[in-house]
Amino acid sequence: MAVEQKIKYRIGGMDCASCVSKIENAISRLPGIEEVGVSLASGTMTVRPGPDLAKGAVERQIKALGYSIAPGDAPTDALAAKQEHFDLRDGSWWKTRKAMLTAVTGAALVLTYIGHLVFPAVPQWIFVPALAIGLIPVARRAVVAAMTGTPFSIEMLMTIAAVGALFIGAAEEAVTVVFLFLVGELLEGVAAGRARASIRGLADLVPKTALIERNGTSEEIPAQSLPLGSVILVRPGDRIAADGEIVEGNSAINEAPVTGESVPKQKGVGDTVFAGTINTDAVLRVRVTATAGDNTISRVIRLVEEAQDSKAPTQRFIDKFSTYYTPAVLVVGALVAVVPPLAWGGSWSEWIYKGLAILLIGCPCALVISTPAAIAAGLSAGARRGLLIKGGAVIELLRMVTLVALDKTGTLTEGRPMVTDIVSVGRPEAKVLSMAAALESGSSHPLALAILEKAKAEKVPVPPIFAAKATAGKGVSGTLGGEKVSLLSPKAAREQTRLDQALSDQIDALNGEGKTVSVLLAGEDVAGLIAMRDEPREDAVHGLRMLKSDGIDTLMLTGDNERTAKAIGANLGIEVRAGLMPEDKQTIVREKQRQGFVVAKVGDGINDAPALAAADVGIAMGGGTDIALETADAAVLHGRVADIGNMIDLSRATMGNIWQNITAALGLKAVFLVTTIIGVTGLWPAILADTGATVLVTMNAMRLLAWKGQNLS
Numbered sequence: 001m002a003v004e005q006k007i008k009y010r011i012g013g014m015d016c017a018s019c020v021s022k023i024e025n026a027i028s029r030l031p032g033i034e035e036v037g038v039s040l041a042s043g044t045m046t047v048r049p050g051p052d053l054a055k056g057a058v059e060r061q062i063k064a065l066g067y068s069i070a071p072g073d074a075p076t077d078a079l080a081a082k083q084e085h086f087d088l089r090d091g092s093w094w095k096t097r098k099a100m101l102t103a104v105t106g107a108a109l110v111l112t113y114i115g116h117l118v119f120p121a122v123p124q125w126i127f128v129p130a131l132a133i134g135l136i137p138v139a140r141r142a143v144v145a146a147m148t149g150t151p152f153s154i155e156m157l158m159t160i161a162a163v164g165a166l167f168i169g170a171a172e173e174a175v176t177v178v179f180l181f182l183v184g185e186l187l188e189g190v191a192a193g194r195a196r197a198s199i200r201g202l203a204d205l206v207p208k209t210a211l212i213e214r215n216g217t218s219e220e221i222p223a224q225s226l227p228l229g230s231v232i233l234v235r236p237g238d239r240i241a242a243d244g245e246i247v248e249g250n251s252a253i254n255e256a257p258v259t260g261e262s263v264p265k266q267k268g269v270g271d272t273v274f275a276g277t278i279n280t281d282a283v284l285r286v287r288v289t290a291t292a293g294d295n296t297i298s299r300v301i302r303l304v305e306e307a308q309d310s311k312a313p314t315q316r317f318i319d320k321f322s323t324y325y326t327p328a329v330l331v332v333g334a335l336v337a338v339v340p341p342l343a344w345g346g347s348w349s350e351w352i353y354k355g356l357a358i359l360l361i362g363c364p365c366a367l368v369i370s371t372p373a374a375i376a377a378g379l380s381a382g383a384r385r386g387l388l389i390k391g392g393a394v395i396e397l398l399r400m401v402t403l404v405a406l407d408k409t410g411t412l413t414e415g416r417p418m419v420t421d422i423v424s425v426g427r428p429e430a431k432v433l434s435m436a437a438a439l440e441s442g443s444s445h446p447l448a449l450a451i452l453e454k455a456k457a458e459k460v461p462v463p464p465i466f467a468a469k470a471t472a473g474k475g476v477s478g479t480l481g482g483e484k485v486s487l488l489s490p491k492a493a494r495e496q497t498r499l500d501q502a503l504s505d506q507i508d509a510l511n512g513e514g515k516t517v518s519v520l521l522a523g524e525d526v527a528g529l530i531a532m533r534d535e536p537r538e539d540a541v542h543g544l545r546m547l548k549s550d551g552i553d554t555l556m557l558t559g560d561n562e563r564t565a566k567a568i569g570a571n572l573g574i575e576v577r578a579g580l581m582p583e584d585k586q587t588i589v590r591e592k593q594r595q596g597f598v599v600a601k602v603g604d605g606i607n608d609a610p611a612l613a614a615a616d617v618g619i620a621m622g623g624g625t626d627i628a629l630e631t632a633d634a635a636v637l638h639g640r641v642a643d644i645g646n647m648i649d650l651s652r653a654t655m656g657n658i659w660q661n662i663t664a665a666l667g668l669k670a671v672f673l674v675t676t677i678i679g680v681t682g683l684w685p686a687i688l689a690d691t692g693a694t695v696l697v698t699m700n701a702m703r704l705l706a707w708k709g710q711n712l713s
Contacts, residue, residue: 006047010044010070012069013068014040021368026144027047033049034049035047066144105178109175112127112175113172116172124170124171126171128166128171134179141155157359158363161177173683184687205297207239210222210226211232213232223241237279237280240275241275242286243274243275244288248269252267252281253279254278254279274295325364326363334355337351337352356683357682360683360686360687365693369697374701377703382395387634387637388635398647398648398651403552405585406557406603411621412572413540413568418453419433419451421510421515422528422529423506426527431527433455434461437451438465439476450532484522486520486521487518507519510531513533513567515531533564533567536572543640543645555574555577556568557588588611598616598617600615600618600644603618603621604621604622619632649710653707664693669689671689672685
């Protein structure tokens with residue numbers, strides 16, 4: 001069976017939601033097109049062609065509509081060259097084709113107006129050349145849109161209003177209206193371009209070149225071409241060019257550009273680093289673990305662009321509403337123009353003028369863009385904080401969550417054991433830790449790594465061990481300074497020596513706290529105890545309190561044993577369900593949904609995937625498995641429990657912004673509708689009402705780009 005292939009293009013010149021519908025209608029009508037999707041937020045179009053699609057048909061149709069088109073994988077420079085006359089590039093909005101057309105129309109209007117003042121006897125037709133300059137390109141787009149499935153476009157309403165004004169003797173106003181329309185389009189393009197660039201700007205965090213080491217020498221090559229497994233040299237002050245693992249060196253890494261963390265993290269051999277982060281104080285050698293197209297930043301950009309194509313329920317409703325709204329505006333405008341003169345003997349020129357103004361007031365641009373602009377800004381703001389939300393439907397649903405069910409290991413906890421207690425018997429704690437670290441120095445077991453990490457943190461010496469031997473299920477032993485030493489489980493230790501009651505009680509108490517205890521023997525004498533546990537994340541308590549303060553219930557679902565889970569749950573203040581299989585977690589999620597909860601499930605492992613899929617919203621944590629990230633509706637990339645609350649807060653902020661936008665769009669139209677009918681405002685205030693509302697709505701949505709959530713660093 002052949003794989004269905006989709007082709008992606010980048011479209012230049014899109015600045016409002018009506019552009020999306022025009023392009024989708026036009027391309028879907030082409031013979032051989034099986035599916036088409038257009039994203040305003042990312043400026044892209046994806047089509048699934050059939051076998052009978054004519055070569056170049058898509059490109060010709062897009063250009064006929066007045067937009068530019070380039071392949072989706074075109075290099076940035078090539079894309080800019082194709083679209084420089086259409087889109088914002090490096091802030092140079094005045095170089096775009098729209099800016100040039102607006103400037104020429106404005107200049108023609110000013111010159112014509114001055115000429116009319118100097119020669120007042122010249123008829124109104126003096127304004128026709130200036131009107132033609134601005135209106136002909138608009139009318140051409142209106143005709144093409146009508147022929148390709150969008151008869152009720154903003155350009156068509158604009159054309160009807162301008163031509164109608166010309167024929168009733170309002171040529172001066174007709175030119176002014178066209179000029180204001182072009183100014184409005186230009187402002188919309190600038191605002192949309194900046195919003196679109198906000199997420200693509202992440203790509204600029206990754207350096208263009210990297211120093212790769214080959215045969216003992218370093219060579220500068222494009223970062224895009226770094227092969228997997230290659231080793232790159234990262235100097236102090238350099239941005240890291242690829243996701244990778246440190247193979248040599250120790251340095252503080254500033255992750256603020258990617259994660260928002262204000263404090264650099266100390267990292268050494270074996271630690272993971274991300275593309276775009278900054279090496280601050282020492283030379284590092286990093287082995288590349290992801291290609292340029294699959295590094296952390298590239299995945300974030302790709303996921304956010306895909307998410308922006310997913311429409312929220314509110315947006316789908318507004319889109320459907322607008323398909324009836326625009327024809328209704330035409331009908332209302334026509335009725336206003338003809339009913340008063342026919343029924344009550346009103347002035348034809350006066351009421352036709354008012355009908356034309358209503359056409360301009362009724363343009364749906366501001367209303368249609370109210371939701372996608374806010375959704376795109378919300379998704380971008382979240383991505384910059386490490387919160388990936390896969391679409392508008394998810395961001396709309398998050399605000400309604402009433403229960404968050406969290407996995408324990410790797411979600412509420414660090415996902416690795418840490419030394420929590422050192423109990424010495426007859427010798428200093430540092431000596432106990434030193435002896436235990438010596439025994440574990442050759443092991444990669446998680447408990448051994450915990451002891452070695454603690455020894456490193458405490459800066460205790462790790463002397464060489466001789467005749468080291470590991471016994472499965474019991475522990476390790478060897479010779480240290482001529483003395484036999486062992487690190488054993490309590491059961492294995494009791495087989496070799498007697499543990500007094502006080503020591504046994506202490507072991508039981510530590511076990512009761514969910515900790516794993518190892519007994520250190522020197523000869524046949526107990527030298528001390530070392531207890532370890534997978535500890536809660538630093539921000540876990542605060543993160544859970546954030547949720548509870550918002551009225552959201554929390555629940556821990558874990559496959560771990562009940563004693564350990566209860567101990568962690570008691571520390572965190574969360575209800576616990578333990579000893580669960582993957583299907584058990586899914587069952588509990590569905591049970592809570594039947595009880596009326598809107599459930600968000602948070603997890604990081606394969607065993608969380610069924611519950612993530614069953615939940616109303618599935619959220620994958622940090623360095624989770626690929627299957628968890630694929631199954632989930634959202635992801636907390638940096639593993640902060642508090643970011644779950646931040647994600648819900650972002651949803652609420654976004655939805656609040658959407659309702660502000662809808663209210664502003666409809667409110668302005670209602671005010672100007674009334675003032676036009678009673679004769680207070682005319683054509684040019686009407687177009688200001690439309691383009692002004694569109695710009696206002698877009699700028700209001702862009703305020704979300706400044707959202708940061710609670711920063712706990």
